[in-house]
Structures are given as structure tokens and as C-alpha cells.
């Protein structure tokens with residue numbers, strides 16, 4: 001089986017981090033790059049001997065490209081994904097998938113119509129340790145899940161120094177929720193599905209949310225307490241409490257280990273594994289080879305349901321982005 005050939009849109013922080021790992025795997029090749037600033041795209045493309053394009057249309061016309069990785073700010077994902085699908089190219093779209101659920105639904109509807117595979121690059125859901133934790137829960141190792149607590153943060157002081165300004169601009173759908181809040185929300189959704197009731201509280205300034213606290217209530221009594229912030233650091237440890245034990249996951253969004261405890265708090269076993277970006281690229285490539293239009297690890301329904309949860313959060317905290325990026 002030959003290497004899977006990727007076109008990349010965007011040449012920023014995550015494109016650099018993800019593509020370095022993906023190219024190193026030997027299973028994938030970065031063959032084409034398009035980004036807003038040609039010089040930056042050219043420098044990035046040069047690392048992989050990839051071809052650099054001045055328009056997305058040109059890149060999508062390249063029959064060498066098996067699929068496209070969308071690594072632009074949230075506000076561009078919708079238009080980028082639609083253009084790729086129209087051109088018949090499978091797409092791996094960075095989180096948050098789109099700006100709102102209506103856009104996500106439109107992307108998946110078009111993908112289905114055209115028979116093209118589309119998946120959200122929510123890397124947590126593809127990590128080996130996470131998949132093993134899901135198996136452990138399905139096998140009843142800690143009984144029914146009663147509570148999940150988890151947070152995520154990118155401190156603004158750090159981001160202003162090392163990242164682009166997209167995080168602080170409403171026109172890029174910046175703010176904490178779509179950038180970091182999506183992680184605990186997606187994790188809670190993976191464990192328990194759509195909550196029966198969701199409460200969100202936030203601190204807003206300059207048209208974005210700096211800090212959110214979300215409580216998800218499920219009719220069976222389960223609760224998720226989730227936090228995200230651009231103001232300082234959150235704990236990156238996720239704790240899943242079940243009726244007969246718990247699982248503690250340091251760096252739960254990208255874990256290298258998870259520790260399983262019994263109902264008396266005694267350590268039962270440790271789940272270890274590698275972590276990285278390559279797993280989501282492997283999954284998309286496998287789905288394309290099997291002729292699927294979505295990945296079983298992160299389905300269209302998963303993505304749309306999480307986007308709906310974020311729409312509900314934004315409704316409760318009164319956060320709307322500019323109409324130009326909210327429209328479908």
C-alpha cells in the first residue's frame with residue numbers, strides 16, 4: 001500500500017506540529033500546501049518537498065492529492081471543507097469543526113451527497129489510550145459512569161507571545177469555548193452522549209469568551225463538570241467516576257496513561273500507550289480506502305452533537321460571532 005498523499009490548507013502552528021509527526025510515520029506524505037500568505041506556505045511546503053499553490057482551487061485540481069487537512073482558523077473551516085468536498089476530496093477538518101452546528105450539518109450533508117469522507121480532527125478520540133479507556137468502560141470495569149470532571153486551557157499571556165492573534169478575534173471565532181472548551185465537551189459526549197440539561201457560565205470581553213464553566217446533567221443522574229479558560233492554567237487531568245471505581249487520566253485530551261481504580265480506591269491497573277496526531281490521519285486514510293464517508297471514531301453525528309452543545313453554551317452566555325462567519 002502506497003503512502004497516503006495530503007494537501008494542507010493553512011501553514012500555522014498546528015499544521016507544522018501535526019504534519020511533522022504525520023510525515024515521519026512513513027505512512028503519509030505532504031504533497032501540496034495552500035495558505036493565506038504564500039511565502040509562509042512556501043517555507044512550510046519546502047520542508048516536505050510539497051508543491052505550493054496560490055489558490056485552493058488549483059491545489060484541489062491536483063490529482064496527486066488523496067485528501068486535505070484543514071488547519072486554518074475556525075472561521076474558515078466551513079468554506080474550506082465545502083470547497084474540498086465539491087472537488088471530491090476527502091477532508092480532515094481541525095477542531096472546532098465549524099462555527100456552529102448548522103454549518104456542520106451542511107458540510108456532512110454535502111459529503112454524503114457526493115460520497116466523500118469527512119472527519120473532525122478531534123485528536124483525543126483517536127488516541128490509543130482513550131480507545132482502551134472506552135473499551136474498559138464498555139466492559140463494565142468501573143460500572144456506569146456517574147461523573148466526569150475535566151478542563152482545558154491556553155493561557156492568553158502565552159498565546160499572545162507564541163500564537164497568532166486568531167484566539168482573541170471574534171471574526172476568527174476566537175475565544176475559549178471553540179478552541180479549548182471543545183475538548184472537555186467532546187470527551188463528556190464520548191462518555192455519556194448528549195446531556196438532558198446543560199448550564200454554561202462565562203466571562204466575556206472584547207467579543208469573545210475568556211473563561212467558561214459547563215455543567216452537563218443526564219437524566220440517569222450522571223453529571224459532568226467542565227471548564228475552559230484563556231486566563232491562566234486549568235488542570236489537564238480528567239477523572240471519570242463510575243459506580244464501581246474510577247479512571248484518572250493525566251493529560252486526558254492526549255493521554256499517555258490512564259489509571260484504573262476499584263470502588264475502594266485501590267489501583268487496579270494502568271493503561272499505557274503512545275499519543276500523537278498521526279492516529280487521526282491514519283483513521284481518515286483507512287476510511288477513504290474502505291469507501292466510508294465518515295470515521296467510526298468521530299462520526300458526523302458526534303461532531304454535530306458537540307457543535308449543538310457549543311451553540312447552546314453560546315446562547316446561554318450571549319456570545320454570537322459576526323454574521324459573516326455564522327451564516328450557512
Ligand SMILES: NC(=O)c1ccc[n+]([C@@H]2O[C@H](COP(=O)([O-])OP(=O)(O)OC[C@H]3O[C@@H](n4cnc5c(N)ncnc54)[C@H](OP(=O)(O)O)[C@@H]3O)[C@@H](O)[C@H]2O)c1
Pocket residue numbers: 009010011012013014015034035036037040071072073074076094095096121123163164165166178179
Ligand atoms: N489538535 C490540536 O492540538 C490543535 C492545536 C492548535 C490548534 N488547533 C486547531 O487548528 C486550527 C488552526 O490553529 P493554529 O493555532 O494552527 O492557527 P494559526 O497558527 O493562526 O494558523 C492558521 C493558518 O491558516 C492560515 N489561514 C488563515 N486564514 C486562512 C484562509 N482564509 N485561507 C487559507 N489559510 C488561512 C494562516 O495564514 P497566515 O499565516 O497568513 O495568517 C495560518 O497559516 C484551529 O482550528 C485550531 O482550533 C488544533
